[in-house]
Amino acid sequence: MKWLDGVLVFGVAVGCVGVVSGLRWLPEHARGGQIAAAHPELLPPPVSTTSEGFTLEVPLDHFSRSKAFPLRYFVDKSCWDPEDGPIFVEMGGEAPAEGAHCGSLHQTHKALAVAVEHRFYGDSIPFGDRSVANLKYLTVEQNLADTKAVIEAIQANLTQKRVVMNFGGSYSGATAAFFRIAYPDVTHGTSSSSGVVNAILNFTEFDELVATAIDRPVPGCAARLREVTAAFERAFARGDAGKATAKKAMGASNLIGTPFGDTDFWYMQADGAAMLDQYGHKKELCTALALPYAKGHPSDTDLISTFAAAIKQFWGAGFGSTCFYDSECLKDLTKLDMSRSWRWQKCTELAYLQPGYSHSLRHAGLSLENLVAQCTHVFGAPAIPPNCGTDKTNARYGGATPSSSKIIFLDYSDDPWQMASVRHQLSAEMPYCYTECNGCGHCGSGVPANVTHCSDMEAMYIGKWIAEARQSLKAEKE
Secondary structure, three states: OEEEOOEEEEEEEOOOOOOOOOOOOOOHHHOOOHHHHHOHHHOOOOOOOOEEEEEEEEEOOOOOOOOEEEEEEEEEOOOOOOOOOOEEEEOOOOOOOOOOOOOHHHHHHOOEEEEEOOOOOOOOOHHHOOOHHHHOOOOHHHHHHHHHHHHHHHHOOOOOOOOEEEEEEOHHHHHHHHHHHHOOOOOOEEEEEOOOOOOOOEOOHHHHHHHHHHOOOOOOHHHHHHHHHHHHHHHHHOOHHHHHHHHHHOOOHHHOOOOOHHHHHHHHHHHHHHHHHHOOOHHHHHHHHHHHHOOOOOOHHHHHHHHHHHHHHHHOOOHHHOHHHOHHHHHOOOOOOOHHHHHHHHHHHHOOEOOOOOOOOOOOOOOHHHHHHHHHHHHOHHHOOHHHHHHHHHHHHOOOOOOOOOEEEEEEOOOHHHHHOOOOOOEOOEOEEEEOOOOOOHHHOOOOOOOOHHHHHHHHHHHHHHHHHHHHHHHHHO
């Protein structure tokens, strides 16, 4: 046990950190290949000796009497001014937290770096139980209340109340905005990078954006990806033997003969390609897709084998067999993979389900009905609300047009997730900045170092809101 400025917590020294804004890490199932090896900026950085881990006891249910569990969070004081420095809070995402880190924005404002681990991820799984009965407490609302509890615990042990700014990217970019909406008296401003605030059930816009992005600047890449999908479809049309051959080629033998193995396969096949655009590497995708055409019109075998080799090279040999794309693994409570938690959130509140459609990049038979049935297969029909809970989520937080203040939204031209963001400036107090370039991906991955207009705007607003909040806190004391 140790004390953090008077707060009794249980702590260990930890490493690996998140960032305050900008890049979010590659998902855990995509860290085994060439992209991760060549681009360390897409991975959690090396262990930081200045990041410390702690736990805070929080209720399983913040809104009724319930037992408590230890929630993990991290603190880095290395550039903090203990007299007047603000608190910068990195929202927990759909993966284990990787520590807190003092970055350039912290240094500018002499801020305390805090990173909160999302409940049901990492070491913050309540009682080690991810049964459906316990997963009902894995909600956006409970996560926001956890974050509030951590901030209040830190504030309570300081000599004066500090300015708080919240940051996040992707899903945590959405929750950063949601936190400002839910608790405007706890945080004074928010930066949401690629924040997917709009919970979309039938997210066909995702593929539409990928198709547009990969055909810039040279058309033809989307057509080649459709040809690869068609080659896999023809393999599936040959029956069980053809399906097995296709799945083995993609390293997904685990999906042979399982109830939702076909649905899992089509999701994985589409995701392997789309993620290359998402993370700023569409050029590598398009180069790989062109290889079979070097000597004329390729056979289906050529198309499948070249695509499979590229996906394994980019994301790792085990990409196709990960729990993320395996419904039977997601059902298995003995598995420690975090994918079960994220699938629960998608199935019950957020969706972002990406079905195929006529002339889409992915298999048209990957229907919305199949994707929802996959949810009921993993968690049981009674657990899945209508429309995967998206109506309730958007009613609570505003969807694509949230109502709040002092939130800056950042989006990027090649990122397909921008279609679930706000898409434009909502008011003078909710600015929006869009970075457009060839290869500008999710949370700023692929953005050239000399393209800084949005990061500059973010820094300007953060500074402005900190100054305004300090004046307001000063006035409260007088």
